[in-house]
Amino acid sequence: MNIxxxxxxxxxxxxxxxxxxxxxxxxxxxxxxxxxxxxATITDxxxxxxxxxxxxxxxxxxLLDPMADKLxxxxxxxxxxxxxxxxxxxxxxxIAREMAVTGLRAVxxxxxxxxxxxxxxxxxxxxxxxxxxPLIVHYTVFTLQFQPAGEFLLWxxxxxxxxxxxxxxxxxxxYIYQGEQVS
Numbered sequence: 106m107n108i109x110x111x112x113x114x115x116x117x118x119x120x121x122x123x124x125x126x127x128x129x130x131x132x133x134x135x136x137x138x139x140x141x142x143x144x145a146t147i148t149d150x151x152x153x154x155x156x157x158x159x160x161x162x163x164x165x166x167x168l169l170d171p172m173a174d175k176l177x178x179x180x181x182x183x184x185x186x187x188x189x190x191x192x193x194x195x196x197x198x199x200i201a202r203e204m205a206v207t208g209l210r211a212v213x214x215x216x217x218x219x220x221x222x223x224x225x226x227x228x229x230x231x232x233x234x235x236x237x238x239p240l241i242v243h244y245t246v247f248t249l250q251f252q253p254a255g256e257f258l259l260w261x262x263x264x265x266x267x268x269x270x271x272x273x274x275x276x277x278x279x280y281i282y283q284g285e286q287v288s
Contacts, residue, residue, distance in 0.1 A: 109156035110166050112148040116173040119145040120180050123241075127184045132244045139241040145177055146234045174230070175203050181237055190240045190252065195263055199233070202270040209277055218280055225269035232262035 106114075119141050126138035152170060156162045179200050185191045206226075213220045236258035239251035 107155075107161045107163065107166075108159070109152040109161055110163060110169065112152040112155070113166060113169045113173050116145045116148045116152075116177055117169070120177055123177075123181055124184055127181070127188065127241070130188060132246070135242050135244060136246075139238050142177070142181060142234075142241055143238055149174055171207070175207070178230075178233055178237065179203065181241065185237075185240055188243070190243055190255070191259065195259065199263065199266050202266050206270060206273050209273055213277055213280075218277075220273060220277060223269060223272055223276075225265060225272050229262060229265035229269045232258055232265055236262045 123138045123141055123145075126134040126141070149170075152166070156166055179196075182191055182196045182199065186193045186196055210220050236255050239255035240259065241255075242251040243255075244251060
Protein backbone atom coordinates (compact mmCIF):
# COMPACT_ATOMS: atom_id res chain seq x y z
CA MET A 106 0.00 0.00 0.00
CA ASN A 107 1.20 3.46 -0.89
CA ILE A 108 -0.35 6.94 -0.64
CA UNK A 109 -2.05 6.64 -4.04
CA UNK A 110 -3.67 3.31 -3.14
CA UNK A 111 -4.69 4.59 0.30
CA UNK A 112 -6.48 7.51 -1.37
CA UNK A 113 -8.23 5.10 -3.74
CA UNK A 114 -9.32 2.86 -0.86
CA UNK A 115 -10.62 5.92 1.01
CA UNK A 116 -12.83 6.64 -2.00
CA UNK A 117 -14.25 3.10 -1.78
CA UNK A 118 -14.81 3.48 1.99
CA UNK A 119 -16.67 6.76 1.42
CA UNK A 120 -19.39 4.97 -0.59
CA UNK A 121 -21.25 3.28 2.31
CA UNK A 122 -20.86 6.42 4.43
CA UNK A 123 -22.54 8.53 1.73
CA UNK A 124 -25.25 5.89 1.32
CA UNK A 125 -26.11 5.96 5.02
CA UNK A 126 -26.20 9.76 5.00
CA UNK A 127 -28.51 9.78 1.97
CA UNK A 128 -30.77 7.25 3.65
CA UNK A 129 -31.52 9.85 6.35
CA UNK A 130 -32.89 12.54 4.08
CA UNK A 131 -32.28 15.86 5.86
CA UNK A 132 -30.51 19.04 4.89
CA UNK A 133 -27.69 18.32 7.33
CA UNK A 134 -27.06 14.76 6.14
CA UNK A 135 -27.30 15.89 2.51
CA UNK A 136 -24.70 18.61 3.07
CA UNK A 137 -22.36 16.18 4.83
CA UNK A 138 -22.85 13.57 2.09
CA UNK A 139 -22.13 16.17 -0.60
CA UNK A 140 -18.96 17.26 1.22
CA UNK A 141 -17.73 13.66 1.55
CA UNK A 142 -18.51 13.05 -2.14
CA UNK A 143 -16.56 16.20 -3.01
CA UNK A 144 -13.57 15.01 -0.97
CA ALA A 145 -13.81 11.58 -2.60
CA THR A 146 -13.71 13.11 -6.09
CA ILE A 147 -10.60 15.08 -5.14
CA THR A 148 -8.89 11.84 -4.11
CA ASP A 149 -9.45 10.61 -7.68
CA UNK A 150 -7.22 13.41 -8.96
CA UNK A 151 -4.73 13.13 -6.10
CA UNK A 152 -4.18 9.36 -6.31
CA UNK A 153 -3.23 9.65 -9.97
CA UNK A 154 -1.04 12.67 -9.33
CA UNK A 155 0.87 10.94 -6.52
CA UNK A 156 1.19 7.66 -8.43
CA UNK A 157 2.71 9.41 -11.46
CA UNK A 158 4.82 12.03 -9.70
CA UNK A 159 6.23 9.63 -7.10
CA UNK A 160 6.56 6.76 -9.61
CA UNK A 161 4.51 4.46 -7.40
CA UNK A 162 2.02 3.19 -9.95
CA UNK A 163 0.96 -0.33 -9.06
CA UNK A 164 -1.14 -3.12 -10.49
CA UNK A 165 -3.41 -2.82 -7.46
CA UNK A 166 -3.90 0.88 -8.17
CA UNK A 167 -4.62 0.24 -11.84
CA LEU A 168 -7.31 -2.22 -10.79
CA LEU A 169 -8.82 -0.29 -7.89
CA ASP A 170 -8.83 3.27 -9.28
CA PRO A 171 -11.37 2.85 -12.09
CA MET A 172 -13.40 0.47 -9.93
CA ALA A 173 -13.54 3.05 -7.12
CA ASP A 174 -14.67 5.78 -9.53
CA LYS A 175 -17.47 3.68 -10.98
CA LEU A 176 -18.52 2.40 -7.56
CA UNK A 177 -18.70 5.91 -6.14
CA UNK A 178 -20.64 7.58 -8.95
CA UNK A 179 -22.90 4.63 -9.78
CA UNK A 180 -23.86 3.93 -6.18
CA UNK A 181 -24.62 7.55 -5.40
CA UNK A 182 -26.69 7.91 -8.58
CA UNK A 183 -28.65 4.77 -7.66
CA UNK A 184 -29.24 6.13 -4.14
CA UNK A 185 -30.61 9.36 -5.63
CA UNK A 186 -33.29 7.54 -7.68
CA UNK A 187 -35.74 6.72 -4.85
CA UNK A 188 -35.19 10.21 -3.45
CA UNK A 189 -36.60 11.57 -6.72
CA UNK A 190 -33.46 13.51 -7.52
CA UNK A 191 -32.48 11.73 -10.77
CA UNK A 192 -34.47 9.80 -13.38
CA UNK A 193 -33.89 6.04 -13.24
CA UNK A 194 -33.63 5.73 -17.04
CA UNK A 195 -30.79 8.23 -17.14
CA UNK A 196 -28.89 6.43 -14.39
CA UNK A 197 -29.41 3.14 -16.26
CA UNK A 198 -27.91 4.60 -19.45
CA UNK A 199 -24.96 6.11 -17.58
CA ILE A 200 -24.18 2.81 -15.81
CA ALA A 201 -24.69 0.82 -19.02
CA ARG A 202 -22.16 3.06 -20.77
CA GLU A 203 -19.66 2.49 -17.94
CA MET A 204 -20.11 -1.28 -18.21
CA ALA A 205 -19.85 -1.23 -22.01
CA VAL A 206 -16.66 0.84 -22.04
CA THR A 207 -15.13 -1.33 -19.31
CA GLY A 208 -16.01 -4.47 -21.30
CA LEU A 209 -14.66 -2.95 -24.50
CA ARG A 210 -11.39 -2.11 -22.78
CA ALA A 211 -11.16 -5.67 -21.41
CA VAL A 212 -11.68 -7.16 -24.88
CA UNK A 213 -9.14 -4.75 -26.34
CA UNK A 214 -6.57 -5.57 -23.67
CA UNK A 215 -6.85 -9.25 -24.61
CA UNK A 216 -5.56 -8.16 -28.03
CA UNK A 217 -2.81 -6.04 -26.42
CA UNK A 218 -4.64 -2.88 -27.41
CA UNK A 219 -4.88 -0.09 -24.85
CA UNK A 220 -7.89 2.18 -25.12
CA UNK A 221 -6.82 5.21 -23.14
CA UNK A 222 -9.25 7.57 -21.48
CA UNK A 223 -10.24 10.26 -23.97
CA UNK A 224 -10.85 13.92 -23.26
CA UNK A 225 -14.57 13.20 -23.82
CA UNK A 226 -14.48 10.60 -21.07
CA UNK A 227 -12.71 13.04 -18.78
CA UNK A 228 -15.37 15.69 -19.49
CA UNK A 229 -18.07 13.10 -18.79
CA UNK A 230 -16.50 12.27 -15.45
CA UNK A 231 -15.98 15.91 -14.50
CA UNK A 232 -19.52 16.99 -15.36
CA UNK A 233 -20.99 13.91 -13.70
CA UNK A 234 -19.15 14.55 -10.44
CA UNK A 235 -19.99 18.26 -10.53
CA UNK A 236 -23.66 17.41 -11.21
CA UNK A 237 -23.88 14.87 -8.40
CA UNK A 238 -22.86 17.35 -5.70
CA PRO A 239 -25.89 19.68 -6.05
CA LEU A 240 -28.13 16.64 -6.62
CA ILE A 241 -26.98 15.29 -3.25
CA VAL A 242 -27.59 18.66 -1.58
CA HIS A 243 -30.99 18.95 -3.30
CA TYR A 244 -32.43 21.51 -0.89
CA THR A 245 -32.58 25.27 -1.38
CA VAL A 246 -29.86 26.82 0.78
CA PHE A 247 -29.60 30.61 1.16
CA THR A 248 -31.86 31.00 -1.91
CA LEU A 249 -29.52 28.78 -3.96
CA GLN A 250 -31.56 26.09 -5.69
CA PHE A 251 -29.27 23.06 -5.86
CA GLN A 252 -31.64 20.55 -7.48
CA PRO A 253 -32.23 22.51 -10.75
CA ALA A 254 -28.51 23.24 -11.02
CA GLY A 255 -27.70 19.55 -10.56
CA GLU A 256 -30.29 18.54 -13.14
CA PHE A 257 -28.86 20.98 -15.69
CA LEU A 258 -25.32 19.70 -15.11
CA LEU A 259 -26.55 16.11 -15.25
CA TRP A 260 -27.91 16.70 -18.77
CA UNK A 261 -24.49 17.99 -19.82
CA UNK A 262 -22.86 14.93 -18.25
CA UNK A 263 -25.41 12.72 -20.02
CA UNK A 264 -24.50 14.31 -23.36
CA UNK A 265 -20.81 13.56 -22.75
CA UNK A 266 -21.75 10.06 -21.55
CA UNK A 267 -23.35 9.27 -24.91
CA UNK A 268 -20.70 11.04 -26.99
CA UNK A 269 -17.73 9.48 -25.20
CA UNK A 270 -19.35 6.03 -25.25
CA UNK A 271 -19.82 6.29 -28.99
CA UNK A 272 -16.25 7.59 -29.37
CA UNK A 273 -14.80 4.56 -27.54
CA UNK A 274 -16.81 2.16 -29.70
CA UNK A 275 -15.80 4.00 -32.88
CA UNK A 276 -12.13 4.02 -31.90
CA UNK A 277 -12.19 0.29 -31.23
CA UNK A 278 -14.02 -0.37 -34.51
CA UNK A 279 -11.41 1.64 -36.42
CA TYR A 280 -8.69 -0.47 -34.86
CA ILE A 281 -10.44 -3.76 -35.64
CA TYR A 282 -11.45 -2.93 -39.20
CA GLN A 283 -8.64 -0.67 -40.33
CA GLY A 284 -5.75 -1.65 -38.11
CA GLU A 285 -5.38 1.91 -36.74
CA GLN A 286 -3.83 2.33 -33.32
CA VAL A 287 -6.36 3.31 -30.65
CA SER A 288 -5.38 6.38 -28.68
